[in-house]
Amino acid sequence: MSNPITSIKLVLLGEAAVGKSSIVLRFVSNDFSENKEPTIGAAFLTQRVNINDHTVKFEIWDTAGQERFASLAPMYYRNAQAALVVYDVTKPQSFIKARHWVKELHEQASKNIIIALVGNKIDILEDNENERKVAREEAEKLAEEEGLLFFETSAKTGTNISEVFLGIGEKIPLKGLEDEHNNNGLNVTEDQRINLANTANASENASACSC
Amino acid sequence: MGEEMDTEYDVIVLGTGITECILSGLLSVDGKKVLHIDKQDHYGGESASVNLSQLYSQFKKNPIGKDEIESKFGKDRDWNVDLIPKFLMANGELTNILVHTDVTRYVEFKQVSGSYVFKQGKIYKVPATEMEAISSPLMGIFEKRRMKKFLEWISSCKEDEISTHQGLDLDKNTMDEVYYKFGLGNSTKEFIGHAMALWTNDDYLQQPARPSYERVLLYCQSVARYGKSPYLYPLYGLGELPQGFARLSAIYGGTYMLDTPIEKVLYTDNDSENGNFEGVQTKLGTFKAPLVIADPTYFSHKCKSTGQRVIRAICILNHPVPNTGDADSLQIIIPQSQVGRKNDIYIAIVSDAHNVCSKGHYLAIISTIVETEAPHIELEPAFKLLGPIEEKFMGIADLFEPKEDGSKDNIYLSKSYDASSHFESMTDDVKDIYFRVTGHPLVLKKRNDEDAQEE
Ligand SMILES: Nc1nc2c(ncn2[C@@H]2O[C@H](COP(=O)(O)OP(=O)(O)OP(=O)(O)O)[C@@H](O)[C@H]2O)c(=O)[nH]1
Ligand SMILES: [Mg+2]
Numbered sequence: 001m002s003n004p005i006t007s008i009k010l011v012l013l014g015e016a017a018v019g020k021s022s023i024v025l026r027f028v029s030n031d032f033s034e035n036k037e038p039t040i041g042a043a044f045l046t047q048r049v050n051i052n053d054h055t056v057k058f059e060i061w062d063t064a065g066q067e068r069f070a071s072l073a074p075m076y077y078r079n080a081q082a083a084l085v086v087y088d089v090t091k092p093q094s095f096i097k098a099r100h101w102v103k104e105l106h107e108q109a110s111k112n113i114i115i116a117l118v119g120n121k122i123d124i125l126e127d128n129e130n131e132r133k134v135a136r137e138e139a140e141k142l143a144e145e146e147g148l149l150f151f152e153t154s155a156k157t158g159t160n161i162s163e164v165f166l167g168i169g170e171k172i173p174l175k176g177l178e179d180e181h182n183n184n185g186l187n188v189t190e191d192q193r194i195n196l197a198n199t200a201n202a203s204e205n206a207s208a209c210s211c
Numbered sequence: 212m213g214e215e216m217d218t219e220y221d222v223i224v225l226g227t228g229i230t231e232c233i234l235s236g237l238l239s240v241d242g243k244k245v246l247h248i249d250k251q252d253h254y255g256g257e258s259a260s261v262n263l264s265q266l267y268s269q270f271k272k273n274p275i276g277k278d279e280i281e282s283k284f285g286k287d288r289d290w291n292v293d294l295i296p297k298f299l300m301a302n303g304e305l306t307n308i309l310v311h312t313d314v315t316r317y318v319e320f321k322q323v324s325g326s327y328v329f330k331q332g333k334i335y336k337v338p339a340t341e342m343e344a345i346s347s348p349l350m351g352i353f354e355k356r357r358m359k360k361f362l363e364w365i366s367s368c369k370e371d372e373i374s375t376h377q378g379l380d381l382d383k384n385t386m387d388e389v390y391y392k393f394g395l396g397n398s399t400k401e402f403i404g405h406a407m408a409l410w411t412n413d414d415y416l417q418q419p420a421r422p423s424y425e426r427v428l429l430y431c432q433s434v435a436r437y438g439k440s441p442y443l444y445p446l447y448g449l450g451e452l453p454q455g456f457a458r459l460s461a462i463y464g465g466t467y468m469l470d471t472p473i474e475k476v477l478y479t480d481n482d483s484e485n486g487n488f489e490g491v492q493t494k495l496g497t498f499k500a501p502l503v504i505a506d507p508t509y510f511s512h513k514c515k516s517t518g519q520r521v522i523r524a525i526c527i528l529n530h531p532v533p534n535t536g537d538a539d540s541l542q543i544i545i546p547q548s549q550v551g552r553k554n555d556i557y558i559a560i561v562s563d564a565h566n567v568c569s570k571g572h573y574l575a576i577i578s579t580i581v582e583t584e585a586p587h588i589e590l591e592p593a594f595k596l597l598g599p600i601e602e603k604f605m606g607i608a609d610l611f612e613p614k615e616d617g618s619k620d621n622i623y624l625s626k627s628y629d630a631s632s633h634f635e636s637m638t639d640d641v642k643d644i645y646f647r648v649t650g651h652p653l654v655l656k657k658r659n660d661e662d663a664q665e666e
Contacts, residue, residue, distance in 0.1 A: 064458060064461035064462045065461055065466065065467075066457070066458070066461045066467050068466070068467075069466075069467060069468040069469065069471070069495065070469060070470065071467035071468055071469040073254050073454040073457060073458065074253075074254075074454070075317060075318075075447075075451055075454040075455065075458065076458075078447060193319060193320070193321050193446075194320045194321060194322055194437060194443060195315075196306060196309060196310055196315045196320055196443075
């Protein structure tokens with residue numbers, strides 16, 4: 001018998017090029033790419049982590065650039081249990097944007113969403129602390145006021161990346177087995193939800209009319 | 212946002228209705244560079260789901276304020292009211308497209324609990340299983356046997372085995388001749404034609420049987436897939452569908468701009484009469500592409516009326532629909548002949564079980580093709596079935612279709628959403644536009660993204 005699994009929908013928000021996709025890539029594949037293209041192709045990744053004797057499965061939604069012209073769909077926030085609001089510690093503008101996203105999440109997302117404020121690219125500061133354009137204290141203050149988790153990270157070196165996700169995992173109320181998404185059954189559950197993707201399970205003999 | 216952005220695209224798509232969003236998604240997956248624009252500040256165009264404030268301001272001359280709305284109907288944000296009522300056929304083409312594009316990752320579906328048909332003043336459940344059929348009061352015992360023979364023929368008929376056709380030619384015989392062969396009576400014909408084949412009028416009787424045969428088969432296969440009814444419905448409303456396909460498009464590189472009206476359409480030689488599409492001018496700049504896909508509202512001068520108008524009435528109830536066993540969702544079909552009309556009346560009912568309204572509420576959307584000068588009176592038989600109605604929003608929509616096929620000016624236009632109760636005509640339009648735009652038929656392949664590791 002395996003651990004109980006809790007699925008968590010986690011969404012990423014932040015200005016373009018702050019490193020949202022890089023953080024996910026580091027977390028999911030422990031990888032980094034210098035010239036990461038703007039997000040294309042993969043914007044739905046999953047990663048499991050064990051927290052105590054519980055497994056948390058993160059379903060990670062990347063914005064796919066839809067935030068760029070204020071075109072993020074309500075679907076994106078829908079049912080999200082956690083959000084990473086990411087800024088670049090060397091870009092003050094990106095912190096202003098982060099404030100905006102925190103506000104937006106409080107308005108649009110579910111009430112008990114867990115939000116982590118993430119200042120990324122701290123590796124750049126190692127060579128030259130003058131590059132820092134967003135004071136740690138300023139971000140800590142925002143996090144305190146708004147009830148956010150706060151981390152400074154580097155997707156490049158991996159600093160603090162898993163801490164972000166573990167921190168969120170620890171704050172999520174863990175669910176029992178009954179809430180687990182069952183990907184093997186027909187998934188016509190009690191409340192008639194249907195897993196459409198499971199074509200193999202739909203009645204094979206579909207041409208036989210049962211009317 | 213101060214970002215430099217590309218100005219040249221392979222395709223510009225205008226309007227984020229479901230037709231446009233599916234095409235945008237499919238073309239992005241094909242590797243085309245797509246720019247997708249909507250003049251409105253939300254996804255979905257005509258096929259959006261809206262909250263109550265939006266609904267009031269769209270339909271009422273003197274809309275009530277948000278506070279009053281919330282004191283009456285609960286939280287505004289709990290409401291996602293469809294503007295166009297439709298259900299998905301479980302085995303239909305939209306389901307197929309959703310599965311093949313993996314948009315099923317973003318949208319959850321529920322079965323619709325039942326399908327009902329109106330007969331002589333009462334509503335009856337359309338039998339979904341053999342057991343239900345045997346006990347259904349819709350048909351007498353002998354008629355049931357004939358019906359059984361007919362359905363056996365439907366499911367055993369094979370294109371290349373003449374013997375299975377039982378002497379009928381689907382392309383020559385009319386549907387009425389098919390009914391005659393099986394000795395089916397008028398009320399059974401009505402049941403098959405309207406509640407199963409989902410024809411909205413009786414024109415099909417004198418036409419070749421094939422489309423009717425295919426529709427009955429689709430109905431049966433859809434029922435067989437999950438039981439209960441042939442229909443599915445997405446949690447949070449139909450507006451999730453365009454959003455899901457828009458996300459697909461964006462993931463494959465599509466660029467999205469909402470709240471961006473088209474200030475000017477650019478034509479070659481500055482000739483809006485005979486020129487080809489060249490691009491669009493917006494507040495965010497000028498964008499060019501060799502072709503455009505759009506809904507009729509962006510090019511009204513290039514569309515014509517189909518001659519049909521649809522009336523839709525959105526009703527808020529605070530109780531389940533009477534005589535439906537408190538079903539959380541259902542369809543009721545009122546066949547035209549039952550109420551002396553030419554076109555059927557449909558009622559689509561969903562509830563808080565689908566996260567489209569606040570707890571304890573039900574949404575019933577009535578629709579039909581307008582036949583008289585007093586269209587709201589045409590809906591009376593449907594209102595009567597619903598019991599007390601808390602609030603009503605009525606609107607009449609003209610249906611439009613493009614005058615030309617786009618080959619001359621590279622402007623490819625979709626059709627308005629029709630009065631049918633499902634998405635089959637919409638997906639026909641998608642496939643047709645896809646073919647005209649790309650020059651090859653749509654072949655659905657399983658989406659293949661290496662990066663997305665799924666267990
Ligand atoms: N030095 C440094 N560079 C980083 C770090 N994280 C990301 N980058 C770089 O920043 C650039 C943008 O990273 P992405 O992960 O694509 O950023 P994004 O937020 O997903 O961008 P969009 O998808 O375009 O919104 C890439 O060139 C990355 O290599 C980091 O921690 N340190
Ligand atoms: Mg990215």
